[in-house]
Amino acid sequence: MTDMAASIDPSPTDWNGEAMRRRIRRRYAAERRFKLLGLAAILVSAGFLAFLLVTMFSNGISGFARSEVRLDVDFPRSSLFLDPAALEGFGADQALAGADFPEALNEAAQAQYGDSGRSLFSEGAWIGLRDAVRDDPSLLGRRATLWLPASTAIDIAAKGEGEAEAERLKARLAEAGRVRTGINWTFLRGSDSTDPSAVGIWGAFKGSLLTMIVTLLIAFPIGVLSAVYLEEYAPRNRWTDMIEVSINNLAAVPSIIFGLLGLAIFLNVMHLPRSAPLVGGLTLALMTMPVIVIAGRNAIKSVPPSIRDAALGIGASRIQVVFHHVLPLALPGILTGTIIGMARALGETAPLLMIGMRAFVAAPPGGFADPASVLPVQIFLWSDEVSRGFVEKTSAAIIVLLVFLLAMNGLAIYLRNKFERRW
Amino acid sequence: MADMIQSPIQAADAAASSPKMTARGVSVFYGEKKAVDDVSIDIHREHVTAFIGPSGCGKSTFLRTLNRMNDTIGSARVEGRIELDSEDIYASSMDVVQLRARVGMVFQKPNPFPKSIFENVAYGPRIHGLAAGKAELDVIVERSLRRAGLWDEVKDRLAESGTALSGGQQQRLCIARAIAVDPEVILMDEPASALDPIATARIEELIHELRGNYAIVIVTHNMQQAARVSQRTAFFHLGVLVEYGETSAIFTNPRETRTKDYITGRYG
Numbered sequence: 001m002t003d004m005a006a007s008i009d010p011s012p013t014d015w016n017g018e019a020m021r022r023r024i025r026r027r028y029a030a031e032r033r034f035k036l037l038g039l040a041a042i043l044v045s046a047g048f049l050a051f052l053l054v055t056m057f058s059n060g061i062s063g064f065a066r067s068e069v070r071l072d073v074d075f076p077r078s079s080l081f082l083d084p085a086a087l088e089g090f091g092a093d094q095a096l097a098g099a100d101f102p103e104a105l106n107e108a109a110q111a112q113y114g115d116s117g118r119s120l121f122s123e124g125a126w127i128g129l130r131d132a133v134r135d136d137p138s139l140l141g142r143r144a145t146l147w148l149p150a151s152t153a154i155d156i157a158a159k160g161e162g163e164a165e166a167e168r169l170k171a172r173l174a175e176a177g178r179v180r181t182g183i184n185w186t187f188l189r190g191s192d193s194t195d196p197s198a199v200g201i202w203g204a205f206k207g208s209l210l211t212m213i214v215t216l217l218i219a220f221p222i223g224v225l226s227a228v229y230l231e232e233y234a235p236r237n238r239w240t241d242m243i244e245v246s247i248n249n250l251a252a253v254p255s256i257i258f259g260l261l262g263l264a265i266f267l268n269v270m271h272l273p274r275s276a277p278l279v280g281g282l283t284l285a286l287m288t289m290p291v292i293v294i295a296g297r298n299a300i301k302s303v304p305p306s307i308r309d310a311a312l313g314i315g316a317s318r319i320q321v322v323f324h325h326v327l328p329l330a331l332p333g334i335l336t337g338t339i340i341g342m343a344r345a346l347g348e349t350a351p352l353l354m355i356g357m358r359a360f361v362a363a364p365p366g367g368f369a370d371p372a373s374v375l376p377v378q379i380f381l382w383s384d385e386v387s388r389g390f391v392e393k394t395s396a397a398i399i400v401l402l403v404f405l406l407a408m409n410g411l412a413i414y415l416r417n418k419f420e421r422r423w
Numbered sequence: 424m425a426d427m428i429q430s431p432i433q434a435a436d437a438a439a440s441s442p443k444m445t446a447r448g449v450s451v452f453y454g455e456k457k458a459v460d461d462v463s464i465d466i467h468r469e470h471v472t473a474f475i476g477p478s479g480c481g482k483s484t485f486l487r488t489l490n491r492m493n494d495t496i497g498s499a500r501v502e503g504r505i506e507l508d509s510e511d512i513y514a515s516s517m518d519v520v521q522l523r524a525r526v527g528m529v530f531q532k533p534n535p536f537p538k539s540i541f542e543n544v545a546y547g548p549r550i551h552g553l554a555a556g557k558a559e560l561d562v563i564v565e566r567s568l569r570r571a572g573l574w575d576e577v578k579d580r581l582a583e584s585g586t587a588l589s590g591g592q593q594q595r596l597c598i599a600r601a602i603a604v605d606p607e608v609i610l611m612d613e614p615a616s617a618l619d620p621i622a623t624a625r626i627e628e629l630i631h632e633l634r635g636n637y638a639i640v641i642v643t644h645n646m647q648q649a650a651r652v653s654q655r656t657a658f659f660h661l662g663v664l665v666e667y668g669e670t671s672a673i674f675t676n677p678r679e680t681r682t683k684d685y686i687t688g689r690y691g
């Protein structure tokens with residue numbers, strides 16, 4: 001035995017020999033290679049992200065602006081025949097509804113811009129005329145200058161992408177100071193419409209917001225409680241194993257299946273209102289819950305057992321251990337999981353189509369049970385439209401969705417840092 | 424065999440007060456594996472009892488049965504009878520939460536909560552409703568930290584995190600946390616094994632001071648420590664309680680050769 005050991009160990013290690021130096025060089029080369037590969041991977045993904053953001057913003061930012069064309073209206077001589085007194089107090093709406101604003105717009109446009117004058121304005125431009133009169137009935141007694149939304153062709157030309165003829169028209173208007181570009185408040189405040197210059201994102205935004213609130217209120221407590229129960233209370237046996245496997249599978253189920261489930265349960269059995277944020281939120285909660293359960297269980301598992309022992313050792317009950325020590329320490333991880341689940345839910349279209357959230361909804365939802373659209377479905381619907389004016393609106397809606405997502409992530413990161421503790 | 428060991432001690436103590444805790448025929452299983460085999464022992468008031476023995480012989484396992492911390496390990500099963508003041512602690516009428524408040528525990532690795540120093544000590548009194556208000560809680564926290572010999576070092580930074588203290592300070596914080604709920608017995612599992620000699624000496628001093636009020640059980644691998652701090656010593660080997668008696672007797676005149684071999688360092 002000793003003989004063998006002696007024969008194996010012939011000489012002290014040569015730390016400066018040629019072989020050793022070669023090995024060191026190879027090690028450094030391997031490390032450099034790996035670092036470069038990692039850097040390349042980061043650059044590629046950052047490149048994709050930048051490409052996405054740049055295209056979205058360059059296409060979409062103009063959706064937040066709109067062009068307006070100047071119109072001089074001589075109200076006393078128009079065919080409106082409205083009595084300013086009728087617009088005070090009760091009956092104002094009725095009086096407004098009775099007046100023929102589209103015709104008045106036609107006349108004024110033709111008077112100012114010739115026979116094809118009407119085509120300079122968007123189809124819904126008469127609404128601007130009506131709103132102006134409603135806000136200031138005294139207009140009816142005089143000549144007034146209004147700025148009304150331009151037609152899609154002029155609008156696109158004003159943003160520098162129009163066709164030759166529209167370009168020329170727009171140039172003539174611009175020379176005379178009769179066209180201007182401003183913030184598109186209609187887009188920020190309005191809802192869906194058939195006329196691209198009259199569409200708004202607020203309806204879909206509010207729909208998404210309400211849907212997300214329902215999802216969060218259902219999925220977060222149920223998800224966290226399930227995770228706590230499975231980790232802290234459930235016995236380890238065949239049943240809990242089965243539940244665990246089912247939850248893991250549930251997280252991988254294609255989202256459209258959840259849509260069918262929502263359709264079957266919430267609409268056909270429970271008869272909840274169709275197309276409503278309530279049903280959308282419930283359906284998405286089904287989808288988000290398993291993600292929260294899985295993240296929650298991992299977060300709870302990673303709380304050091306010594307903390308649990310410490311609390312139990314001075315006589316904390318199980319529920320006190322969970323609520324005073326385990327959950328606060330697991331919260332950052334739970335929030336990370338929640339935000340991943342919620343982000344997925346926010347961008348989800350397929351299950352919502354199944355429960356009727358692809359309907360044309362021209363007004364923002366007033367509550368959880370009103371018909372509503374949501375941002376991704378709105379994007380999907382607009383991207384399907386043939387009219388040119390919808391292209392930039394689609395991109396603009398995508399920007400709104402991304403901003404919503406960023407705001408949600410920001411909130412989660414803020415909360416996570418607030419609750420983060422070290423041990 | 425257990426009886427053989429027990430009888431002389433019981434006879435000696437019969438005149439004194441009854442033991443604080445008694446264990447009779449206690450065995451602990453992890454699944455099929457027997458980790459503690461038929462142990463019977465008495466823990467006395469105002470005494471420090473040391474558990475010694477080679478690694479893996481079941482000292483920690485037995486210690487944890489005394490406040491039912493083994494309940495938290497799914498595979499662990501306890502047989503036999505353990506009494507605290509003649510009350511069966513494994514009886515269904517025993518509230519395990521209250522038991523653990525009465526039989527406190529200090530762990531081998533310091534494990535303060537990731538909360539402020541004040542909160543660490545105040546937590547126990549708070550959940551057990553031992554303080555009527557903030558002022559009373561302040562008093563309890565100060566008294567506990569003083570008794571743990573930590574007050575002077577932390578009195579100006581009670582709001583700082585308990586995890587920011589040094590290892591020895593953390594362990595004293597854990598002791599302060601354990602005594603804040605005013606337990607009757609304190610179990611310490613190698614409380615000084617991760618500490619330097621100075622911090623160890625502080626903890627030993629502390630054990631000396633605490634002895635007047637509590638029954639203390641300490642697991643240690645350090646023979647000198649056992650000899651210094653304890654009045655009684657129990658030697659465990661392969662899950663069996665080999666010998667139990669006055670510390671001086673165990674160290675100077677052990678009856679079993681296994682005990683003698685262990686304390687003279689012939690194996691371990």
Ligand SMILES: Nc1ncnc2c1ncn2[C@@H]1O[C@H](COP(=O)(O)OP(=O)(O)OP(=O)(O)O)[C@@H](O)[C@H]1O
Nearest residue numbers: 453458476477478479480481482483484485496498
């Ligand atoms: N949670 C557990 N599950 C299964 N077996 C365990 C568990 N904890 C301890 N054991 C086993 O029980 C036996 C006794 O362990 P224990 O921790 O009580 O030893 P110990 O005397 O405290 O040792 P040490 O001095 O090293 O701390 C060992 O063989 C160990 O492997």
Ligand SMILES: [Mg+2]
Nearest residue numbers: 482483484612
């Ligand atoms: Mg141990």
